[in-house]
Amino acid sequence: MDEHKGRLRASELEDSGDVGVNPTHNLTMGEIIATRFNRRDLLRGPLAVAAISATVGHRALAANEQPARKASNPISFDFKEIEAGVDHTHHVAEGYDAQVLLRWGDPLFPDAPEFDPMKQTPEAQARQFGYNTDFIGFIPLNGSADHGLLVANHEYTNEELMFPGVGVQDSKDANFSKMTPDLVAIEIAAHGGAVVEIRRADGKWQVVKDSKYNRRITADTPMEITGPAAGHERMKTSADASGRNVRGMVNNCAGGVTPWGTWLSCEENFNGYFWGKLSDDHPEAKNYKRYGIGTPAYAWGKFHDRFDLAKEPNEPNRFGWVVEIDPFDPNFVPKKRTALGRTKHEGAAGITNSDGHYVVYLGDDERFDYVYKFVTAGKVDPQNRAANFGLLDEGTLYVAKYNPDGTGNWLPVVHGQGPLTEANGFRSQADVLIETRRAADLLGATKMDRPEDIEANPQTNRVYVMLTNNTRRKEDQVDAANPRANNAFGHIVEMMPEGGNHAATDFTWEVLVKCGDPSVAAVGATFSSETTKNGWFGMPDNCAIDSQGRLWISTDGNNAKATGRADGLWALQTQGKGRGTSKHFFRVPVGGELCGPFFTPNDESLFLAVQHPGEVDEGMSTFENPATRWPDFKDNMPVRPSVLVITKQGGGKIA
Ligand code: FEO
Ligand code: CA
Ligand code: CA
Numbered sequence: 001m002d003e004h005k006g007r008l009r010a011s012e013l014e015d016s017g018d019v020g021v022n023p024t025h026n027l028t029m030g031e032i033i034a035t036r037f038n039r040r041d042l043l044r045g046p047l048a049v050a051a052i053s054a055t056v057g058h059r060a061l062a063a064n065e066q067p068a069r070k071a072s073n074p075i076s077f078d079f080k081e082i083e084a085g086v087d088h089t090h091h092v093a094e095g096y097d098a099q100v101l102l103r104w105g106d107p108l109f110p111d112a113p114e115f116d117p118m119k120q121t122p123e124a125q126a127r128q129f130g131y132n133t134d135f136i137g138f139i140p141l142n143g144s145a146d147h148g149l150l151v152a153n154h155e156y157t158n159e160e161l162m163f164p165g166v167g168v169q170d171s172k173d174a175n176f177s178k179m180t181p182d183l184v185a186i187e188i189a190a191h192g193g194a195v196v197e198i199r200r201a202d203g204k205w206q207v208v209k210d211s212k213y214n215r216r217i218t219a220d221t222p223m224e225i226t227g228p229a230a231g232h233e234r235m236k237t238s239a240d241a242s243g244r245n246v247r248g249m250v251n252n253c254a255g256g257v258t259p260w261g262t263w264l265s266c267e268e269n270f271n272g273y274f275w276g277k278l279s280d281d282h283p284e285a286k287n288y289k290r291y292g293i294g295t296p297a298y299a300w301g302k303f304h305d306r307f308d309l310a311k312e313p314n315e316p317n318r319f320g321w322v323v324e325i326d327p328f329d330p331n332f333v334p335k336k337r338t339a340l341g342r343t344k345h346e347g348a349a350g351i352t353n354s355d356g357h358y359v360v361y362l363g364d365d366e367r368f369d370y371v372y373k374f375v376t377a378g379k380v381d382p383q384n385r386a387a388n389f390g391l392l393d394e395g396t397l398y399v400a401k402y403n404p405d406g407t408g409n410w411l412p413v414v415h416g417q418g419p420l421t422e423a424n425g426f427r428s429q430a431d432v433l434i435e436t437r438r439a440a441d442l443l444g445a446t447k448m449d450r451p452e453d454i455e456a457n458p459q460t461n462r463v464y465v466m467l468t469n470n471t472r473r474k475e476d477q478v479d480a481a482n483p484r485a486n487n488a489f490g491h492i493v494e495m496m497p498e499g500g501n502h503a504a505t506d507f508t509w510e511v512l513v514k515c516g517d518p519s520v521a522a523v524g525a526t527f528s529s530e531t532t533k534n535g536w537f538g539m540p541d542n543c544a545i546d547s548q549g550r551l552w553i554s555t556d557g558n559n560a561k562a563t564g565r566a567d568g569l570w571a572l573q574t575q576g577k578g579r580g581t582s583k584h585f586f587r588v589p590v591g592g593e594l595c596g597p598f599f600t601p602n603d604e605s606l607f608l609a610v611q612h613p614g615e616v617d618e619g620m621s622t623f624e625n626p627a628t629r630w631p632d633f634k635d636n637m638p639v640r641p642s643v644l645v646i647t648k649q650g651g652g653k654i655a
Contacts, residue, residue, distance in 0.1 A: 075550055077571040078655040081583045084534040084565040088628040090610065092586045095649050100631045101198065101205050101607075102129045102152070103642040104162075108196055108207070108214045117623075117638050118164060122185035126216055130154030131162065131190040132641045133609040134542075134595040135255035135347065137263055138198075139327055145602040146200035149213055149327045151263040152609070152643060153252035154194065157187045157298075160622050161614055161639055167622050176299035184299050191219040191250055193265055195327040205605065205645045215330045219248035222333060225318065227393040229338035232430040234284070237312050246318040246336065247306070254347030254453050254542055254595070255322075256360065259380055260388035263325045265334075266345035268365060270319035275301025276309035284313060290437045291320065291344070292366075317434050322348045322362070324392055337392040340374045341413065341436035347542070351456040351502055352380050358391055359502035361463060363451030367470045369437065370445045371400040371454065373410060375503045397436070399445040400495075402481035402509055408495065410505045411443045418443060449473060449482045449490060452541045452556075459549035461500035462574070464512070465493040466540040468556060481509065484524060488562070489516030489538030492553075494574070513572065513580050515540060517563070528573075528580035535582045537570045538563055544597040546654070550574075552585070554594035554608070559616070567594045569608065586646065589630040591616040596643075603653040606646040614639035 079093040092098040105115030105128045112127035135153040159179065160168040163186075166178045197211030208214075225244050229235055235243035253268035271293040278285045288294065293309070293316050301307035306315045321336040322345055340348065343364035350360040356379030362372040376395040381387040398410035414420065415429040419442040426432050432439045449470035456463045469490040470482070478485050481493055494512040498504040515538045516523035518531060527536050539557035546552065551574050555567045568587030573579055588594050592613035599606050614626040621627040626639040648654060 075548065075575045076573055076578050076581070077550065077583050077585075079571075079583070079585060081532060081534050082568075082585065082587060084568075084584055084587065086560045086564065086566040086587075086590050089589050089630055090587060090644070092646055096646050096654070097649055098586070098608075098644045098646050099205060101643050101645045102133075102150070102194075102196065102207065103631065104129060104131050104190070104640040106207070108194060108209065108216060110210050112209075117162075117636075120163075120186055122182065122189045125186050125189035126218055128216075129194055129196070129643075130192060130216065130218075131157045132611045133643055134253045134611055135265065136596045136598045136607045136609050136643055137255065137257040138598055138600055138605075138607060139257055139261050139263070140601060141197070145600040145604060148198065148600075150194075150196045150198050150607065150643070151255075151257070151265075151325070151327050152194045152196070153255060153265050154190060154192050155253050155268070155611065156251055157190050158612055158615055159183065159187070161612075161626060162186070162190070162623065164623050168620075176302060179299035179302070181303045184303050187298065188219040188248070188300070189216075191252075192217040192221060192248065193252055193263075193325070195263075195325075195330070200605065203647065203651065205647075213327060213330060215327070217249070217325065217334060219250050221248055223247070223249060223323065223336055224333050225321075225336045225338060227336075227338035227340075227433070228428070229317075229342075229430040229433045232428070232434070234314055234317050234430070234434055237306065237314050237318070239306065239312075249323050249334065249336070250319055252323070253345065253365070254349075256347060256349040258324075258350060258358070258388070259352055259382070260385050260391075261326075261328065262389075263327055264348040264350075264360070265323045265325060266348050266362075267320050267323065268344045268346060269297075270316065270344070271295075272297030273300055273307050273319070274309055274316050275307060278309055278313060282313065284317070287435050287438070288316060290435070290441075291316070317342070320344065322360075322392075324389075326389075335392075338430075338433050339393050339395055339397065341372060341397050341433055343369065343372070343436050346452045347454065349453065349455045351458060351461075353502045354500070355503065356380055357395075357503050359456075360392070361454035361456060361465075363448075363454050363465065364437065365450050365452055365468070367450055367472050368447035369451065370440045371448055371451045371465055372413070372436075372440075373398050373400070373502070397433070398505070399440040399443055401444060402446045402479070402493075404480040406480070406508050406510060408507045408509050410507070411440075411445060412505075413439050413443065446479065446481055447477075449487045453543045455543050455545050455551075456502065457545050457549050457551070457574075460575070461497055461502065463495040463497065463502075463507075464543060464545075464551060464574075465495065466543055466553065467491050467493060468539050468541055481511070483511060484514060489514075489523065489525065490540050491515055492540055492572075512574065513582070526580065527582050528578060530578060530581045532583075534584045535570065537568075537582060537584070539567075541593070542595050542597060544599060546599045546603050547601060548603065552597050552606075553582075554597055556593040559591070561617070566590065567592060569594055569597055589613045589628045591621060591627050591639075592630075592641075599654070603655075604647060604651070606654050608644045608646060610642055610644065613641060 195215040197208035256264040305311040320342040326332040346363040450468040452466040516525040518525040541556035595609040
């Protein structure tokens with residue numbers, strides 16, 4: 001994944017940056033396994049998994065073993081598990097429907113053109129659903145679970161799958177020779193996010209095309225920078241002398257929905273959009289190196305000065321933030337809330353603390369980067385929506401330190417405290433926030449195995465941290481919270497805030513599960529013994545907690561090469577006797593990653609995003625010859641990233 005010459009796909013960027021790069025390449029368990037089988041065998045997923053287990057000489061779990069549901073245990077799962085594997089389409093548990101709700105290119109307005117992949121234009125794309133949705137949120141209208149606003153991030157683009165005549169190699173050559181100004185403009189319009197009114201009628205969800213709420217946000221939409229870094233010298237450019245106005249958001253991965261009904265959308269691998277390198281003695285050189293800026297993944301800097309460091313050396317400081325958007329006001333100027341720090345933000349899921357302060361948990365998705373939280377200075381006002389719009393501009397950012405004895409501390413990322421002083425180059429909180437990573441380095445935070453989504457369970461106040469993987473961790477870098485060297489399959493850490501208080505600076509923690517195939521002893525996975533051969537997963541990425549307090553996990557990286565199975569959704573029991581038992585609910589088509597997941601408040605509908613379907617090994621999947629033509633399966637339609645909604649046949653909760 002990391003060894004390509006030339007540039008990397010955006011999905012690979014989060015697996016690749018300058019930070020934490022270990023120059024040695026130890027084979028991962030998945031790679032060791034993969035070398036035993038050719039790719040074609042591996043695409044026959046279940047066979048391959050059985051063969052892998054047999055080959056390594058450990059017990060394979062029985063094919064149809066299902067974890068027993070305890071009638072007395074409301075926190076386990078009823079659905080009948082699907083088979084793990086990889087093929088051209090998606091699969092959902094028996095008794096459930098998976099409806100394709102929104103595809104890349106679907107028109108979102110009455111005057112928006114129908115999708116025509118051979119004649120796509122930037123103008124059309126800006127009125128249609130964007131590419132590669134990661135986060136999805138559902139915000140009810142009038143308290144309804146069957147009518148509301150879907151908010152969706154469009155994280156990044158796959159030129160080789162989107163555009164005719166732009167193969168993988170051509171799109172990746174150092175000069176991006178096949179990428180024209182027009183194609184780049186389509187990409188800019190396909191990034192960002194969307195607000196879409198949706199309604200369920202006669203059991204089926206529909207898009208309300210003439211909604212007054214529908215909106216496309218792109219990488220060119222005017223936005224405001226707020227909070228302590230707004231207006232700082234380091235935020236000013238030739239187009240913006242105020243340091244407060246920026247165009248667009250990029251690489252918006254996961255996010256959150258606040259109790260006051262706004263959408264938090266998180267800029268992740270923003271580094272990949274910038275061309276050029278600064279000289280080593282440039283004041284921003286260290287800052288940019290820490291974020292891996294200097295290896296462009298897109299052609300944007302070729303045609304747009306603001307994405308070229310030689311012309312706009314401060315522009316990257318204006319990306320890497322959490323963006324707050326009011327989906328109820330289509331004219332709302334999105335706000336980059338700098339108080340929450342500048343990192344490669346995975347998500348920003350929050351919880352209202354018992355004392356009324358809002359607490360947002362934040363993962364910085366890179367190998368050896370950190371877990372953060374932000375505690376607002378003010379309190380959520382449930383009676384006055386408008387009063388909550390400044391909440392995320394004032395508060396305290398913390399970074400996590402996990403101690404070997406199972407305790408932990410939240411270290412304030414605050415100017416003037418500890419090493420965050422002028423002696424270390426921090427003259428103000430703006431400096432601290434612009435260089436959040438360097439500040440956290442100095443504080444001695446715990447280097448984690450790629451922190452992705454983090455969700456707090458409102459019923460138990462326990463907090464779940466998804467750690468995708470880190471194959472660069474060496475034996476001498478293992479610690480209690482990251483207990484495996486060469487961690488190919490990731491793990492989940494469960495945190496217990498002191499006294500259930502999310503604003504507290506102390507917590508305890510334990511590893512909930514080490515992921516991977518439990519039948520391969522060398523992997524060291526720790527799912528419960530009730531977990532079947534379909535039930536285990538690797539590379540936890542996004543997660544959701546349903547209204548019953550149950551944890552659902554979607555994955556990124558379970559491809560044919562790594563595990564012989566597609567990414568998908570698994571349900572993981574966190575309480576009771578079955579703690580650590582996982583079951584497979586849904587899987588994506590070949591090449592895809594599963595994002596979302598997000599439940600309606602009544603647990604009757606579950607939104608899932610199939611991101612980058614058809615994105616397989618370099619050179620093997622293109623617009624003309626994709627690995628799958630999901631979801632249309634028409635010869636004249638390319639593969640299309642799409643949002644699905646899962647419902648139970650005949651109605652009822654997803655159980
Ligand atoms: Fe965009 Fe960390 O996943
Ligand atoms: Ca992710
Ligand atoms: Ca991911």
